[in-house]
Amino acid sequence: MNTLLDKIRSDFPILQQESFGKPLAYFDNAATTQKPAMVIDAIDQYYREANSNVHRGVHRMSQMATRAYEGARTKVASFLNASSSAEIIFTRGTTEAINLVASSFGEAFIHEGDEVIVSALEHHSNIVPWQQLCFKKKAVLRVIPVFDNGELDIDALKSLFNSKTRILAVNHISNALGTINPVREIIRMAHENGVPVLLDGAQGLSHGPVDVQEMGCDFYAFSAHKMYGPMGIGGLYGKKEWLDKMPPYQYGGEMISKVTFENTTFNELPYKFEAGTPNVADAIGLGVAIDYLQGIGWDFVRQQEADLLAYGTEKISAIPGVRIIGxxxxxxxxxxxxxxxxxxxxxxxxxxxxGVAVRTGNHCTQPLMDRLGILGTIRASFSFYNTREEIDRLVESVVKVKELFD
Amino acid sequence: MTIKDTIEEIVGEFSLFEDWMDKYNYLIDMGKSLPVLDDKYKIDSNLITGCQSRVWLHSEYKDGQIIFAADSDAVITKGIVNLLIRVFSNHTPEEIIGAETEFLDVIGLKDHLSPTRSNGLLSMIKQIKLYALAYKAQGNAV
Known part of the structure; x- marks a missing residue:
């Protein structure tokens, strides 16, 4: 076995366990990835040695916590190549980041009769916030259709733009099928029509580098727990010119500059969008997850995941009676x-x-499942820490299923 | 046979199985042998929410007893439903309402069901008891 891979697997304590008496083969990475010990340790260490409320505290620990929290923001900004860390807002995750934009952008820029574009490949979290906004504002939700193979119909997108289109929200990578969408082309088309683009990056940050400036997206929403970081933290990248024009999402805490009973002025970016005491420990954990990924390097991640995808596709599609969706x-x-x-x-x-962990069901993409005429799928999502041997065990278990139910 | 007797019988049957695969094989057999539910009962109002697979539960009240019939699009779920029908069908609403359902823990089924799946199972039992409560209320009203 690959010694580098052995070393990497040993970084993840949870992968060492058994499931029903067999070594755990964890293939539910699109739902959440496992956490390396250095992320777990960083969170532990924060609570043991540095826990303090951030910002404005004059005492030593508060300043340590603030430095660590803002240091994590700087790491995220650099990881995404944002032009400034003021463009990075910490949220609970992708869903909250999308809700933030739907709420604040929607409040300022979407009015009766306006149109919002999403795609047929979206997770519910990138449909429902827009749909509910449209209900509230009497706006119209438009949908980019998807082909049977899981690719978006980009030609059809052309005809969806008009003078009423205010924003386009699409995922970077489909959680249900794995499709990597042609986001640069989508962004170029949208911008030609004067329409800003939000990318749902929940699946986008764990497989390869993302450069928001090079892609040109206006917003990028993501979750730490799908990129080897902790649960309960994620973020929104937003172009400063948009974030400046959007009203706050929630009120109270660090997002405030000055309050009287007559009026309140709000803090500058990014604090304007971070109401209440932030999730400092997990932000630090996210920063360490970025360190970890950068330590492994994208070359290894991409090479390993491409190999597992090719191997898994070949082996799974070779089982009679099994059909790959996407x-x-x-x-x-x-x-x-x-x-x-x-x-x-x-x-x-x-x-x-x-002993093999996969996900079954509609993967929070009911409209996509309806479009494909199925109720759900069995989904195996691979990380760089998975192995071909584990895929062999998945194949064995699928063959066992056939024996039992045929 | 009382509900308690049937439960004891099932617990006895499950105690013979040596590993989980035997239990699943048994459930699969039970699923395959569940009588077919007429399509006219596969309606949304008979659907039980909280299951990964679709489960339809139909009931009739006859001579003071409730008769259950059910179907699912998943075989293991059908097996579980078949067990529940064996336990609860052809009993009075009072017997069903008063029945203990801890046997599911005893037969070790719950250990092999993730929370979402055991929630589905709990939803089925809850629905069975709700039918019983409704028929009891109806009976009292007459």
Missing amino acids: TAAQKASIISFVMDKIHFYDAGSIIDQM
Whole structure:
């Protein structure tokens, strides 16, 4: 076995455990990735040695905590190549980041009769905030259609733009099928029409480098826990010119500059959008997760994940009665599949018993499942810490499912 | 046979299984042998929420007893539903309302069901008891 891979696997304490008496094969990385010990230790160490409320505290520990928290923001800004750390707002995760934009951008820029574009590939978290905004504002939700192979119909997108289009929200990488969307082309088309673009980057930051300036997106929403960091923290990158024009999302705490009973003035970016005591420990954990990823290097991540995707696609599609859903030319290391006449719940139950963790169901993409004419899929999503041997075990368990239910 | 007797019988059957695969094989057999539910009962009002697979539970009240019939699009779920029907069908609303349901812990089924899945199971039992409560209220009203 690859010694570098062995070393990397040993960085993740949870991967050492057994599931139902078998070594755990964890293939639910698109739901959440596991955490390296250095992330866990950083959070532990923060609470043991530096816990203090950030900003404005004059005492030593408060200043330490503030430096660590703002240091994490700087790391995120540099990781995404934002032009300034003032463009990075910490949130609880992708969903909250999208809700922030839908609420604040929507408040300022979306009015009756305006239009919002999303795609048929979206997670509910990038549909429902826009849909509810449209209800509230009497605006119209438009949808980029998807082909059977899981690729967006970009030609159809052209005809969706008009003078009423105010924003376009699309995922960078599809959580359900793994499609890597042609975001540069989408952004170029949107900008030609004067429309800003939000990218749902929940799946986007763990597989390769993201440069928001080079891509040109106006907003990029992400979660730490899907990129080897802790749960409960994530963020929003937003171009300063947009964030400056948007009203605050929530009120109170560090986001305030001056308060009288008659009026309140708000703090500058990014604090304007961070109401209440922030999640300092997990922000620090996110910063360390970035350190970890940079330590491994994107070359290794991409090479390993491309190998697992190719190997898994070959092996899984070779099983009779199994059909891969989502065969886009550009894919991240996610394989969704269905089995002839076998319900995903039945399959998932047995695969679980074999010590292999996959996800089954509609993956919070019910409109996509409706479009594809299925109720759900079995999804195996690979990380750089997975192995070909683990994929062999997945294949064995799928064959076992066939034996049991055929 | 009382509900308690049936439960004891099922606990006895499960105690014979040596590993989880035997239990699943048994559930799969039970699922495959569940009588077919007429399509006219596969309606949204009979759907139980909280399950990963779709479960339809239909009930009829006859001669003071409730008769349950059900179906699911997943075989293991059908097996579990079949067990529940075996336990609860052909009993009075009072018997069903008063029945203990801890046997699911005893047969070790819950250990092998993730929270979402055992929530589905709990939803099924809750629905069975809700039917019983409704029929009891109806009976009292007459």
